Every structure is written in C-alpha cells, then in structure tokens.
Amino acid sequence: MNFKSQRVAYPYFVVALLLFALQLVMGLYLAFNYFYTVPQAVVDVFPFSTARAMHTNLLVLWLLLGFMGATYYAIPEETQSELAWPKVAWAQLVLLTGTGVAALVGFLFGWTQGRPLLEIPTTLDVLVVVGALMFLANVGVTILRARRFTATQGTLLAGLVFLAVMYLFGMPFYENLAIDWYYWWWVIHLWVEGAWELVTAALMAFMMIQLTGVDRKIVEKWLYVELGLFLFTGLAGTGHHYYWIAAPRYWLWVGGAFSALEPLPIAFMLIDTWRSMKDSKRPQPRLTWVYVIGMAVLHFVGAGLFGFAHTLPQINYYTHGSQVTVSHGHLAFFGAYALLNLSFFYFAIPRLKGFADGRYDERGGHWGFWLTSSAVVGMSLAMAVAGVLQTYLERVQGQPYIVAQSPMRFWMLIVFLHGLLVLAGALLIIKHLLTLRPAPARSGA
Amino acid sequence: MSERAAKLIFWVGTLSSLALFLGLTWDTHRSFAALTHADKLDANVVAGKHVFENHNCNDCHTILGFGGYYAPDLTRAYKRLGEDAVRLRLASPEKAFASSYRKMPQQHLTPVEIDRLVDFLRWVGGIDNHDWPPQDSDTRWKASTRRLVGGAAMSPGAALVSQEACLACHALGNAGEHRGPRLEYVATRRDADWIARYLADPQALTPGSTMPKFDHLSEGQRQAIAEFVASLAEGRTP
Structure with missing residues (x-):
C-alpha cells in the first residue's frame, strides 16, 4: 500500500466476505428443498422463491462490492495519486450495504420486482444507481485529476461503466415477456460475459504487473488481444440465450457460432497467467x-x-x-x-x-x-x-x-x-x- | 505481435461483433409482434404479467426456460394442464399438491388475479418459440397420438371417449379444448387403474377438481376409457 486512501478497500472486502457466507447458507437451504419435502406451512411463509432471490442477490452484491473495493485499491496505484474523495467511498459502501439489507428484508415480506436476479424493487434500484454514480464519479475524477492514463485502468473503468449502463436495461417493466427476456440478458449475459470479464481482465493485469514485475507493456499488449476476443465472442454470443424466446431463427446460427468460440479468450487468459507466473521475477x-x-x-x-x-x-x-x-x-x-x-x-x-x-x-x-x-x-x-x-x-x-x-x-x-x-x-x-x-x-x- | 496489431484485434473484434449484435437487435424487434402474437397481448395479459411478478412465481418456475428450476416450466402450462387445472393450482395449491413431495405456496390470490394469470399463461402458451420445450411440444403429442389412434379408432375406449364428449374439455391429438389436461399428458402421469377410479369420483382423488363424475357408466366402461387414455403414453418416446 503506497497511498492512504487505498485503505477504504478493506471494509469493502470485509462486507463482501460476510455476505458471501450468508449467500452459502441460503444456497444450502435451496439444495435442502430439492431432496426434503418442506411442509406446506413453512412453504407458505418462506418459499423456495424467496430463498432463491436472497441467494442470487447476495451473490451479485458481494461480488460487486468486492470489485469496487478492488478498484479502490488499484486506482491509486495506477494513477499514482490518492483517491479523489475517500469519504464518498465510505458513504457509498454504507448506502449499498444498507440497500442490500433492505432488499433482503423486503424479500421476506414479498417486496419484489419478481424477475429472477433482478428482484430488487424499483425504489431500491434508484439507490443502487446513486451508489454506482458515486463510485464511477470517484474513480473517474481520480483518474482525470492524476492525468496518468494506463490501458489497465482504462479497461477497468470501461468495464465498470459498461456494467452500470447495462443495469439500466433491467429496471423498466416490459409488457411483452419475450422482449422482457431479451433485455434481461443485456444485464445478465453482458455482465458476466462482457463487463465483468473486462473487470476481471483488468484486475488480473494489475495483479500480474505488481506480482511478477513483468514489463507493463507486455502485459497490456496481451490485455488488448484478450479483450478483443472476449468482446468479439461475448457480444454476439448473447444470442445463445435467444434460441427459445420467440426471436427469429437466425439467433440459432449466430448464438451457436459465436458462443462456441467463447472458451477461446478464457483459454488465452489461462495460458497468459501461467506464462506470467513462469516469467515472474519476484x-x-x-x-x-x-x-x-x-x-x-x-x-x-x-x-x-x-x-x-x-x-x-x-x-x-x-x-x-x-x-x-x-x-x-x-x-x-x-x-x-x-x-x-x-x-x-x-x-x-x-x-x-x-x-x-x-x-x-x-x-x-x-x-x-x-x-x-x-x-x-x-x-x-x-x-x-x-x-x-x-x-x-x-x-x-x-x-x-x-x-x-x-x-x-x-x-x-x-x-x-x-x-x-x-x-x-x-x-x-x-x-x-x-x-x-x-x-x-x-x-x- | 506488435502493440499496434494487438490494438487492431481489439477494435476489429469488438466493433464487428457489436455492429452485428445491434443490427440483429433492430431486426428482432421487427419480428417480435408476429412471433409473440402481440395482437393478443391485451391489458388483461399485461395485468397478468404484473401478478406473475408480484408473487415472484418466476423464482420457482421457469418460463421460456428462465427462472428457478424448482417447479415445472410454465411456457405451455395452459395447453398442457388446461384452464381449470391451472385455476385449481393457483387457488388451492395445498389441495392440488397435497400428495406431492414438492409444495407450492398458498398465495391468497383474488379471483381477479387468478383470471389475469390465466390470461397471461394463455397468451404465453401461444407464442412461436421454435417449439420449445420438447416435453410440451404439440407436434410431438399429436404425432404419437396419430400413430396410436390410427390403430385404435374403433377400440371400445376410444368410442366411449367420443360418446362421452371428453374432448369438450380435454385436448387429444389435433382435437379438443384446453379446459382440462391434455389426455396424452394424463397418460404420462397416471396408470389405467388410477384413471378408472378417478372417472368414478374425481373429488376423492383431486379435491377441488372441476371434472364431472362418470358414475353413470359401468365399471367395465370406465376401465375401457382408462385403458385407452393410459395407452396414449406409449409411443411417446421418439
């Protein structure tokens, strides 16, 4: 740690880890429901659906808090400057954790938007957006003030903006179920096979540079190739979710062909990581x-x-x-x-x-x-x-x-x-x- | 590889895939109306979708294959079960699933909410999604029935199904209605003895069922119907 403001990352990690544990407890309850007949009286009060909403939302929340903490750790190192507003980062953590807790308690009382993984009601969605804006502004202003741009932090910021923008597509009510699922996947697929992969690639590149002492130029060159492959296969690869939603038949071809290539960038990342470890000087x-x-x-x-x-x-x-x-x-x-x-x-x-x-x-x-x-x-x-x-x-x-x-x-x-x-x-x-x-x-x- | 080449891979890869994806998105929007029969998507169906979401149905059930995997897919539930059976499950799940090893919560739906959910499921049941899911494929039900009915058209059971107008509520092959479950689906769930007992007194086996009693028939006649219906399950596996 070279900058004082990096310290704000630690509470993010702590909250993320506690939510992780809670997510696993809910997961156990879900698995239990599959092999044991839970009596009607219990099902009426705490159905599988409520537990599943909690399990999946806890997953998303702890992973995102982890990414945000990691970003607050990485950005000062990359920009060689303190974070613009460390106190805002604290406020953001309190806001997002509070929103998460409110959502979990709300689920228990049937307060839900009722769409898998996006169950958080619109009122709370707005708070999530506020939290995301505080985060992006903090990171963005830090980078702009420092005037030191690297491919790694560019990728990280692009991934985070991409992530935030896609969240908006999950907020409205769609009258047509097919169109609903079409844009639901803009959130879910373009997160996990798009934005999150960008964040992953950037954080991996950051760690590799720090851990191995391998020249930044080499790491970032391969980062470009990796991102190109991820986005080439991942964007059109969204089509593999459109086979059976009442969308045109060409999605069977597009989804099949592009998603068949999706293992390639991941294999590339694996080989790249292995090579970095072997070349490590530290x-x-x-x-x-x-x-x-x-x-x-x-x-x-x-x-x-x-x-x-x-x-x-x-x-x-x-x-x-x-x-x-x-x-x-x-x-x-x-x-x-x-x-x-x-x-x-x-x-x-x-x-x-x-x-x-x-x-x-x-x-x-x-x-x-x-x-x-x-x-x-x-x-x-x-x-x-x-x-x-x-x-x-x-x-x-x-x-x-x-x-x-x-x-x-x-x-x-x-x-x-x-x-x-x-x-x-x-x-x-x-x-x-x-x-x-x-x-x-x-x-x- | 030079840095220039690496950047080229990034931009060409990203932009080509993005252009294709956005282009097809635009085209897909032009097709949704026809594929989902948007003309039938009225205010009642939309209200039904709200009920569906308010009660978080989708975190146990899948619909179009998405959601929780804990309960049957609802895409073709209306056609598979028929309207009355759907209503029974919505109004009194504790009765409908009394003997099941998996329960559905009693959500205390109002009669209007049930009506709207039925409207929603009826509309979903009709959309054209390349005949998914396979287990509810109409083409497949009809194909297996065609093979069977071809040989059995003159069987006593088949004649009684026709005489008693079972198809005024149930679907069979190309014919029939969607008030009660499709007869081929009944065949996959129940054996002939169960069906024969059910015909004598539906309430005894499924409290709340809207199926009428067929106690005016003789035991032998009920058995003949039951054997015909149960035989529909044969030839289902491709």
Missing part, C-alpha cells in the same frame, strides 16, 4: 499463485467447458432450463468471479496491512482453497448428473416434470452434502483472510 507466497491459477483453471472449466457443453442449439433444445444450466452456473460463477475476488483479497489485504513485500502467513489458507474448490467441483458434478437425468427423462422421454424429478432428488442430496463442505471451506477462508498475520521470519531465506 518470489510470492505460494498461496497467491494457488488462487490465481486456480481461478484461471476453474474459470476455463466452469465458464468455458461447462458452458460450451450445452451452448449449441441442437443440444440446448433438450438441456435449456434444466439442472444442466444450474451446474454450469455454479462452477462458472465460483471459478470466474468468486475466486477472482478471493485472489484479489489475498493480494491486497497483506499490502493494506503493511506486511513486508505483501508476504503473509499462509498456514490454514491452503485448506480453505482446496476444500472449497474441490467441494464446488463435486457439487457441480452432482448437479450435472441431476441435469443429465432431467434432460433424458423429461425432455427426451417426455416424463412429466415432477416424475422426472424423483430420481434426481438423490443427486440433490449429494449437492447438499458438498454444499456443507463448501460452507466449511469458505468459513476457513474468511477467518484466514480477516485474521491475516505477517509471514513468520525464516532463517537464511
């Missing part, structure tokens, strides 16, 4: 690389391979809207964005605490990573088995939904059991991160 704690490489690998497997498995229209006709999607969604979000945030926390927190060379005591941290990651992989595989069963029994054989679900319940129990391990691992990670200590002195090192 020794780093082993756990830092475990996280960064783990993120690149699971990003590729979850988003790239699991996504590709059901993106072609001929396959998607049978798998669309089944547990296959759920499997892909969980591994992709964890691999790409949960691990990105955790990687960044492991990078930034030792520096915020002023440990020499960003080195920290790794003991305990490895357990957290391996337990959580392998349990998420196991959970996604169990969901995939359930999904393949559903695809065959319901979609191919034509069994009614509830009949086809019956043999899937066992696999959802397996999902639940893995979920317990995910929660245990995540608690280890959270505890380790929040009580990080300097590396023990080594003799002769």
Whole structure:
C-alpha cells in the first residue's frame, strides 16, 4: 500500500466476505428443498422463491462490492495519486450495504420486482444507481485529476461503466415477456460475459504487473488481444440465450457460432497467467499463485467447458432450463468471479496491512482453497448428473416434470452434502483472510 | 505481435461483433409482434404479467426456460394442464399438491388475479418459440397420438371417449379444448387403474377438481376409457 486512501478497500472486502457466507447458507437451504419435502406451512411463509432471490442477490452484491473495493485499491496505484474523495467511498459502501439489507428484508415480506436476479424493487434500484454514480464519479475524477492514463485502468473503468449502463436495461417493466427476456440478458449475459470479464481482465493485469514485475507493456499488449476476443465472442454470443424466446431463427446460427468460440479468450487468459507466473521475477507466497491459477483453471472449466457443453442449439433444445444450466452456473460463477475476488483479497489485504513485500502467513489458507474448490467441483458434478437425468427423462422421454424429478432428488442430496463442505471451506477462508498475520521470519531465506 | 496489431484485434473484434449484435437487435424487434402474437397481448395479459411478478412465481418456475428450476416450466402450462387445472393450482395449491413431495405456496390470490394469470399463461402458451420445450411440444403429442389412434379408432375406449364428449374439455391429438389436461399428458402421469377410479369420483382423488363424475357408466366402461387414455403414453418416446 503506497497511498492512504487505498485503505477504504478493506471494509469493502470485509462486507463482501460476510455476505458471501450468508449467500452459502441460503444456497444450502435451496439444495435442502430439492431432496426434503418442506411442509406446506413453512412453504407458505418462506418459499423456495424467496430463498432463491436472497441467494442470487447476495451473490451479485458481494461480488460487486468486492470489485469496487478492488478498484479502490488499484486506482491509486495506477494513477499514482490518492483517491479523489475517500469519504464518498465510505458513504457509498454504507448506502449499498444498507440497500442490500433492505432488499433482503423486503424479500421476506414479498417486496419484489419478481424477475429472477433482478428482484430488487424499483425504489431500491434508484439507490443502487446513486451508489454506482458515486463510485464511477470517484474513480473517474481520480483518474482525470492524476492525468496518468494506463490501458489497465482504462479497461477497468470501461468495464465498470459498461456494467452500470447495462443495469439500466433491467429496471423498466416490459409488457411483452419475450422482449422482457431479451433485455434481461443485456444485464445478465453482458455482465458476466462482457463487463465483468473486462473487470476481471483488468484486475488480473494489475495483479500480474505488481506480482511478477513483468514489463507493463507486455502485459497490456496481451490485455488488448484478450479483450478483443472476449468482446468479439461475448457480444454476439448473447444470442445463445435467444434460441427459445420467440426471436427469429437466425439467433440459432449466430448464438451457436459465436458462443462456441467463447472458451477461446478464457483459454488465452489461462495460458497468459501461467506464462506470467513462469516469467515472474519476484518470489510470492505460494498461496497467491494457488488462487490465481486456480481461478484461471476453474474459470476455463466452469465458464468455458461447462458452458460450451450445452451452448449449441441442437443440444440446448433438450438441456435449456434444466439442472444442466444450474451446474454450469455454479462452477462458472465460483471459478470466474468468486475466486477472482478471493485472489484479489489475498493480494491486497497483506499490502493494506503493511506486511513486508505483501508476504503473509499462509498456514490454514491452503485448506480453505482446496476444500472449497474441490467441494464446488463435486457439487457441480452432482448437479450435472441431476441435469443429465432431467434432460433424458423429461425432455427426451417426455416424463412429466415432477416424475422426472424423483430420481434426481438423490443427486440433490449429494449437492447438499458438498454444499456443507463448501460452507466449511469458505468459513476457513474468511477467518484466514480477516485474521491475516505477517509471514513468520525464516532463517537464511 | 506488435502493440499496434494487438490494438487492431481489439477494435476489429469488438466493433464487428457489436455492429452485428445491434443490427440483429433492430431486426428482432421487427419480428417480435408476429412471433409473440402481440395482437393478443391485451391489458388483461399485461395485468397478468404484473401478478406473475408480484408473487415472484418466476423464482420457482421457469418460463421460456428462465427462472428457478424448482417447479415445472410454465411456457405451455395452459395447453398442457388446461384452464381449470391451472385455476385449481393457483387457488388451492395445498389441495392440488397435497400428495406431492414438492409444495407450492398458498398465495391468497383474488379471483381477479387468478383470471389475469390465466390470461397471461394463455397468451404465453401461444407464442412461436421454435417449439420449445420438447416435453410440451404439440407436434410431438399429436404425432404419437396419430400413430396410436390410427390403430385404435374403433377400440371400445376410444368410442366411449367420443360418446362421452371428453374432448369438450380435454385436448387429444389435433382435437379438443384446453379446459382440462391434455389426455396424452394424463397418460404420462397416471396408470389405467388410477384413471378408472378417478372417472368414478374425481373429488376423492383431486379435491377441488372441476371434472364431472362418470358414475353413470359401468365399471367395465370406465376401465375401457382408462385403458385407452393410459395407452396414449406409449409411443411417446421418439
């Protein structure tokens, strides 16, 4: 940490980690509902739908708070100046956290916009927009005042503006359901396969420059190529969500062709990260690389391979809207964005605490990573088995939904059991991160 | 690779994909009206969509394949179940799913809200989305029935289905109405014995059902109808 105002990143990380834990608890309740018959009296008061709204909104909130904290950490380093308004950054955190809590409590009482992942009512949407504007203004003014522009911070800012603008498409009420979903995907798809990938690429580039000492020019050159591939495949690739919404048939061709290429930029990022690690001129704690490489690998497997498995229209006709999607969604979000945030926390927190060379005591941290990651992989595989069963029994054989679900319940129990391990691992990670200590002195090192 | 080439890849990749995407978006908007039968999208359907959202239905059910995966897809629910069965599920889920291992919350919908939801689901059921989902494909129901009815048209069960005017409420193949569930769908859910008992006294098995009793028929006649209906499930797997 070279600038005092970077400190504001830390409370963002803390809130994000606590929300992460709460998200996992809600997820466990959802999995429980799949294999256990929750009685009518409980369902009437706290239905699956409410728990799901909480699970998904917590996910989005903690990831975004993590991105914002990471940005507040990175921008002073990139601009070589203090943040324009550190107090506004604090106010923004209070506002967004308060809005999030209000939304969660509101869901319990049926206060909802009723559209998956975008359940936050319009009144609260306005507060989110205010928070986003405070954030973008703070970052933008910092960059403008410093008059030091880099490709990394440009990408970061572009990704964040892109993210904020897309959110607006999710706010209005659409009369036609097909048009509703058309723009719903402008938020969801263009976030996770557009704006968030820009943010990821920028934060990765930032970390690589700092961690490895590799020349900025080289890192940023590959950043351009990576972004070009991400946006080329990701923008038109939105079409893979338009196959069955009453849109013209050409989306089957466009969506299929472009999204088939979507694993390429992720593979590129994986290779690039691996090479940077090999070329690294500075020794780093082993756990830092475990996280960064783990993120690149699971990003590729979850988003790239699991996504590709059901993106072609001929396959998607049978798998669309089944547990296959759920499997892909969980591994992709964890691999790409949960691990990105955790990687960044492991990078930034030792520096915020002023440990020499960003080195920290790794003991305990490895357990957290391996337990959580392998349990998420196991959970996604169990969901995939359930999904393949559903695809065959319901979609191919034509069994009614509830009949086809019956043999899937066992696999959802397996999902639940893995979920317990995910929660245990995540608690280890959270505890380790929040009580990080300097590396023990080594003799002769 | 030079930095210049890297920047070129970025701009060409991004702008070409963006241009294609925005162009197709414009064209798609011209097609939505016809594909979604927007002429039938009246104020009642819109009101129904509001009810659908207010009660957060979409976080358990999928519709057009999107949403929660915890409950059946609603895209063709109106055509699969028929209007009366949809109403029963909306008004008294605790009865409709009394014996199910998965429950639906009692939302205390007003009669008007139920009417509007039915309007919404009827409209959604008619949109042209390349015949998704496969399990509710009308073409597929009809194909399997055509194969079967071709051989069974003179069976006693088929004759009784015709004589008792079952198709005044139920759909079968190309014919019938959407008040009750499609007969092929019934066949995938129930066996012949269950259907025969149901014909004798629907209320005993599904409280709140609008299905009339067929107790004026003999037990043998009810069994013949039941066997015909149950046989519709055969030939469903392609």
